[in-house]
Amino acid sequence: MDVKTIFVVALLGLFTACSGDTGSSLGSSEDxxxxxxxxxxxxxxxxxxxxxxxxxxxxxxxxxxxxxxxxxxxxxxxxxxxxxxxxxxxxxxxxxxxxxxxxxxxx
Ligand code: HEC
CATH class of the missing domain: 1.10.760.10 (Cytochrome c-like domain)
Structure with a gap:
């Protein structure tokens, strides 16, 4: 993995963490x-x-x-x-x- 890939992966992780704030999307495989x-x-x-x-x-x-x-x-x-x-x-x-x-x- 180069630095750019790591950055993108980190951003994705952040996005997923935020969008799950109500807990309502947990357990759903869709965005x-x-x-x-x-x-x-x-x-x-x-x-x-x-x-x-x-x-x-x-x-x-x-x-x-x-x-x-x-x-x-x-x-x-x-x-x-x-x-x-x-x-x-x-x-x-x-x-x-x-x-x-x-x-x-x-x-
Ligand atoms: C506090 C009770 C209440 C809640 C909570 C409520 N509604 Fe309603 N809904 C009504 C009432 C009363 C009407 C009739 C409004 C009128 O025409 O005077 C209505 C009408 C509607 C209509 C129109 C149907 C038609 O054919 O005219 C839709 C669509 C609708 N509601 C969807 C929703 C959705 C989606 C939610 C949740 C996000 C929701 N309602 C939450 C009371 C409620």
Whole structure:
């Protein structure tokens, strides 16, 4: 290994250490944020694990017809009783992973 390779390896190690800060990506072999876990942590209280719980009047996500851009916007801004998640689900990758998961709940 030359010095450059060692540097790159060290940088990669640092990056991996930082991205694991919530612990939610541990155990996942992918770099991609885990949409199912983020959904479970932030959304099931109202929408339930399958999107159908309807607590506080939450819409049934399995019957939702919003496209992914609208779901993305709704996650950032919230709507009515649903709080905005802009600062809770703070990265674009995390939001996209949650959007994918929400869409996967549809019948
Ligand atoms: C405090 C309860 C609550 C939480 C937590 C919550 N929601 Fe909601 N959600 C609602 C309510 C209430 C609505 C209906 C809003 C309205 O139209 O007035 C809604 C609507 C939605 C819709 C629109 C469905 C449609 O077809 O109109 C989507 C998508 C959605 N929520 C996704 C999420 C996601 C993803 C999360 C987690 C990041 C989440 N929600 C967390 C209460 C909640």
């Amino acid at each position: 991609r944020p885990n949409g199912a876990k983020l959904y479970e942590a932030n959304c099931t209280a109202c929408h339930g694990p399958e999107g159908k719980a309807g607590v506080t009047g939450a819409k049934d996500l399995a019957n939702s017809e919003l496209d992914s851009a609208k779901v993305y916007k709704l996650i950032i801004e919230g709507q009515g009783v649903m709080p905005p998640f802009e600062y809770i689900i703070s990265s674009e990758q995390e939001r996209n992973a949650v959007v994918d998961h929400v869409i996967s709940l549809r019948d």
